[in-house]
Amino acid sequence: MAEPGTPDGSVTRVEDGPLVSGRGCFVADLRVPGCTEAAFVRSDTAHGRLRAVDLAASRQVPGVLGAWWAGDLEEIPLVPVLMEPDVDGGRPWPALAVDRVRYSGEAVAVVVAEDRYLAEDGRDAARVTLDPLPAVLDPQVAARDEVLLYPGRSNVARETNLGDPIDPGVWERAAVVVEATYRYPLLCHTSMEARAILVRPDTGGGITVWCSHQAPHRLRGDLADALGLAADKVRVVVPDVGGAFGGKSETWPEYLAVALAALRLDRPVRWVEDRKEALTAGPRGRGQSQWVRLASDAGGHLLALEMRTDAAVGGYPHTGSFLPEVTGRMAAGTYAIPQVCVRARAVVTTTPPLCPYRGAGRPEAAYAVECTVDLMARRLGMDPAQLRRLNFVRPEAFPFDTPTGFRYDSGDYAAALDLALRTAGYADWRSEQAGRRAHGGIPLGLGICTYVERSGAGGEYGAVEAHMDGSFTATSGCCSTGQGHATTFAQVVANELGVDRRRVRLIEADTAVVPDGVGSFASRSMQSGGEALLRAARDLVGEARVRAAARTGVHVDTASFERGAVRANGSTFTLAELAADGPLRAEARAEPPQAFPFGAYVAVVEVDPELGTVHVVRLVAVDDYGTVVNPLVVRGQTYGSIAQGLGQALYEADVHDEEGVPRAVSLLDYLLPTLSEMPEVAMDETCTPNPNTLLGAKGAGEAGCIGTPPAVVNAVADALRIDPTALAMPLTPRVCWEAGR
Structure with missing residues (x-):
């Protein structure tokens, strides 16, 4: 795709000038005549019966134009389901809570004023009456149905079984069988620009909507259906967007409430989520508890893999119920494992709703599979690179049908791994590691992740x-x-x-x-x-x-x-x-079918045995995105994804107290990697064009979130000479110090 003067197609983005010079236009920058601002009264209880919301004092605040809760409205729009239309049966998600709140931060009322400060004054004057109910945060505990979030409905909103059941004889005859449990913590969406929407009523009964969003046509349809409008009466415009990563694909309850308020006031209404709202009430990512069993013969040929994964999809399953199935379908990884069987469950919990987050189900699968493969290599006494290479799907086997129902289109997984190992200097680092173990020195570890994902x-x-x-x-x-x-x-x-x-x-x-x-x-x-x-x-x-x-x-x-x-x-x-x-x-x-990018990551780390701190010395990423139009742009996306993957591995976790209230209220509490925490990163590519398109491109931009966490965790386990199951993300100094004792 190169043009004259650019041998590989790397040209600078035309978008960058306005954005880096402050001339971008985001929802918060729009100047719409008569625009008002909204603030939401939110539950400070994770689970409870909603008795009443007293807004009398809110309405008396100077500048407040209106305030509503469910008791003031004859009909409340319902949030649509993102992917699975049947998953909300008996579990409605109203734009404002009606009779029960199911996560801390759930919107129970909206206040509209002439400016945001006055709206927040009105919000703070509201009085909410709740009868608390027990919180349930762990999806495996919630699945027992001892505390029901929806009376008469199981907390298991969706269960998917993939692959054929594995004959017990496989486990009995295998030379080595390993079992492992993992917990992938909930993560907060932390794009630079949080969620934002502005709704303006138009003459003729329509509305114009400006929203920081990823799918404007979907939003148009959702708003039209929820508000009883014809589709041609809703115009959606997406201005500049400060990042999304999956959390802006949905139609959130706040969007419906803002639209309803705009129609009632017949004035434009804007809501811009602040960072505290994003951390305490905004969408979540990841959040799975996993059990994996893997069998091998004495020579290292993998025989069978079984996985059970439970995802904490939050108080409402509308936006994340399909994610554990994606994890299950990717459970074969890059390997030609003859038998794979998965049970994947979406379980409602008293946490903010789950939704796609960069990688969306694939990082969870890669983590479980790749850490377990390292565990198997340890049991077999094999180098983890050797075990992987022995079990890869071969290039001549494509298209390859996995036991979980995916058809991998193309690939050369060994080529990506070999390039990553050469780029990392794998053999030299192994020699350095052996020397330190024999003669002393800071513990050094190497970790590998080979991944395949689906795109499109x-x-x-x-x-x-x-x-x-x-x-x-x-x-x-x-x-x-x-x-x-x-x-x-x-x-x-x-x-x-x-x-x-x-x-x-x-x-x-x-x-x-x-x-x-x-x-x-x-x-x-x-x-x-x-x-x-x-x-x-x-x-x-x-x-x-x-x-x-x-x-x-x-x-x-x-x-x-x-x-x-x-x-x-x-x-x-x-x-x-x-x-x-x-x-x-x-x-x-x-209308191309899904594609399957792949790659290999290698991490080299040092772990301070006294402090438990992890220093990522070097990280190598080799990805295969098929045909790449602009390598400069793709490398930028990969680097950003690696940063998010590093955050998952070492820093980030959405922590709740025993009552289900998030502890992080600012970025002083929720740690993100900055440029200072980024290691030396070497990026390279192989190219296996997509055989199902003229362009040959496969998806790019999410690989770093998939490949980085298992590579880093495997490297830390290698440095400490422990099983990766002894570690739990994020690998804080305390986690590493205790694991290495």
Whole structure:
């Protein structure tokens, strides 16, 4: 996908200038006449019966325009389910709590005022009456149904069984069987810009919505359904977005409450989530408890894997119930294990609702599988790299059907591992480790993770139009939340048309302009959206050839296209000239199946035996994303994902007290890695093009969250000469110190 002067396609993002100079426009920056601000009264109890919300004092605060709780409203919109429409049966999620609260921070009332400060004064004047009920935080405990969040309904909202049951004889005949339990902690979504929405009532009964979101067309449909409006009466515009990572794909209850307030007041209403709200009431990621059993013969050939995983999906299963199934489907990892059997359960708990978080189910699977493979290597006395290489799915076996129902499209897992080991200097570090163990020194450990993930979901819309001034418009149903679409999508179109990419303008993220779209999540933008634009560009060339042939009176097959112009019967016509005959535009929709990127990560760590501190000396990431349009952009996404993966491994956890109240109220309490904590990172790639698309791209950007945690944890376990099951993320100094005693 390279252009002249850029051998590998690495060009600087056109988006960066406005963003880094403060000229970006986010929801909080919008200046809409008459705009008011909302604040939410939230439960400070994790589980309880809601008796009443007294808003009399709130309404008396100067500047407050309105305040409502469920008792003031005849009908309350319900939050739609993200993926599984049947999972909410008997478990409605109202925009404002009706009779019970199911997590600390749940919205029970909304207050609207002339500015945010007055709205918060009104919020603070509210009085909430609750009868507390027991909190239940652990999904395995909640699954016992001793404390029901929904009377008459099991706390197990969804159970999925994957793969055939494994014959007990397999375990009996195996030379080695290992068992392990893991707990992947809940994580807070901490994008730079938290959730934000502004709703303006329009003449004619419609609304215009500006929202920090990943899927504007989905949001439009959800709001229309919840509010009883026709879809064409709802316009959704996504301005600049300060990160999303899955937590902005949903239609949250606050969005419905803000829309309802705007319609009642007939004035624009904005809500911008602050950091305390994001940490105490915002969506969560990860949060699984896992049990894994793995069998091997004496030579290290893996025979069977069994997994049971329970996910804490929070007080409402609407946005995260499908995530444990994703984990289960990825349970085979990169290995040709003959038998894999998984039971995956989504369990409601008195914690904020779970939703996709960068990697969305795949990091949880990689962690359980890769730590258990290291455990097996330890039991067999094999080098963990050797055990992996012995069991990889071979390149000639693709497409490969896993026992859990996925079809891996392509790959060379051994090539990625070999490159990662060479880049890391694996053999030299093993020698250094042996020397330290023999003669003394800070404990040194090496950890490996090989992963495969799935990317892309559903089809996508794209259109390309040539204009008479020589410019081009690319229209996409995707929605950039920081990925650099204005740069990379323009590269796809420009490369196909043979024109300067700076002549290509991208339009997306506005339902009034883009007729159809799915959005950006699950690493689908280039795989699906880029593919749609490529196909539209090719169709535009086809139409241009038809026009040139018609102008010159020859058959279309004799018209050729090269570098932005069509040659027919000795004449040459630019696309701009052909656009003079009428709109020169083509639409396409790409429907590629899911793809399966893969890679290998190697971590080298030192662990202070007295303090328990972990120093990541070196981290190597080798990823295979198929065809990469802009390596510079992809490397940036990988680096950011590695940072989040490092946070998962060493720093982050959503901790609740015994009553279910989150302890972190600011980023002084919830630790994130900064640039100072980032180790030396070496990134490299292999390339196995996607065989199911013209572009050849697979998803990119989530791999670091998948590969980094198991590699780091395995390295720490190796340094301390313990099983990885003796460690629990995050690997705080206390965790490591106690594990190494």
